[in-house]
Amino acid sequence: MKNKRLRMARLERNMKQADLANAVGVTRQTIGLIEAGDYNPTLKLCISICKALGKSLDDLFWEG
């Protein structure tokens, strides 16, 4: 299941996958895989992503 909220939040900030990856210290592949829903990221990475995008864990990663 894709993470559409993450992708939308990133695009709202006009960031490329590579931009977000740089901001949180991972590679663009990792961001791509998380958006594709193929990964089970660690809590720290989720929190870093949230902070980079001005969102909370529930905003981006809580399953509705």
Next chain:
Amino acid sequence: MKNKRLRMARLERNMKQADLANAVGVTRQTIGLIEAGDYNPTLKLCISICKALGKSLDDLFWEG
């Protein structure tokens, strides 16, 4: 940094570490280490823990 909110939420439900571990399908050591703050759990495990305790990601894992 210890995760006091997780421990409190578990105790509010009168669950031992082993109970929570069983509920989410990990070992009690894993729960203990997460409460101790020594671990960087995966998102799926965080979500499983939240559901078992009736809390959200922000409730238990968002840094205040």
Next chain:
DNA sequence: CCCCAATGTAATATATATATTGCATAATGT
């Protein structure tokens, strides 16, 4: 002071998150 239940902690093994490199594809502009 003992038990016993709950938790801490450590060593090693396994699964998997992430990195690295490289190439393919889609879209956009010239």
Next chain:
DNA sequence: ACATTATGCAATATATATATTACATTGGGG
């Protein structure tokens, strides 16, 4: 048609989350 930019995707390597087993420690009840 060509070049460029963003993204997808695959193979292999490394770091680390988690399992397993075992033993130590703490705290409450008899």
